[in-house]
Amino acid sequence: MGKSTKNGFSLIEVLVSIVVLALGVLGAAGMQLAAMRTAQQSAIQTFAFQLAAEMAGAMRAGHGRLLQENGADPFIGLDYQSVADGDLQTPAKLCYGIECNAQELAEFEMYEWKTRVKEALPGGRIVVCRDSSPWSSAARALTWNCDGAVDSTAPVVIKLGWQVKNPDGSLLRDASGISAPSVSLAVAL
Numbered sequence: 001m002g003k004s005t006k007n008g009f010s011l012i013e014v015l016v017s018i019v020v021l022a023l024g025v026l027g028a029a030g031m032q033l034a035a036m037r038t039a040q041q042s043a044i045q046t047f048a049f050q051l052a053a054e055m056a057g058a059m060r061a062g063h064g065r066l067l068q069e070n071g072a073d074p075f076i077g078l079d080y081q082s083v084a085d086g087d088l089q090t091p092a093k094l095c096y097g098i099e100c101n102a103q104e105l106a107e108f109e110m111y112e113w114k115t116r117v118k119e120a121l122p123g124g125r126i127v128v129c130r131d132s133s134p135w136s137s138a139a140r141a142l143t144w145n146c147d148g149a150v151d152s153t154a155p156v157v158i159k160l161g162w163q164v165k166n167p168d169g170s171l172l173r174d175a176s177g178i179s180a181p182s183v184s185l186a187v188a189l
Helices: 011-070 102-120
Strands: 079-081 125-130 156-161 183-187
Touching (some): 011 102, 011 156, 011 183, 102 125
Antiparallel strands (some): 079 125, 125 156, 156 183
């Protein structure tokens, strides 16, 4: 009788290889989740910047007419929070295919922007004001506060923000419990 020389894997080796494979799969799943969160935040950031640029263009286009008709720009002073303000009030005229004056067009455009902020930005907020320093060095973030009066010479700034999540899924908030703006765009009027 000869000695058997069969070689194979022992049960321990198989279990160790399964554990190593499981750790690799969990790591890949975690990376996929992080990539999806990053892609979602990037898409929201892109939409917010495009909306702010669109708003700036509309403000520049109607600024002279609004000042002639009203003596004031209704865009400045806009502060809308989709969570706190709830349902939107439809403006007097929906200027899709009908003639509107500058004030009615401004109200319609603000309504459209608020609708888009509510639909696309989770917990979205928009502020249009005069602000000479939208960035806080102490907080290392943009702020919602506006330091300029409506008739001051401070630049007009469009600020957009939404509820951003930390990697653990909790909401990113400052010390006072508020999500800071994520986009700030100065408008040359």
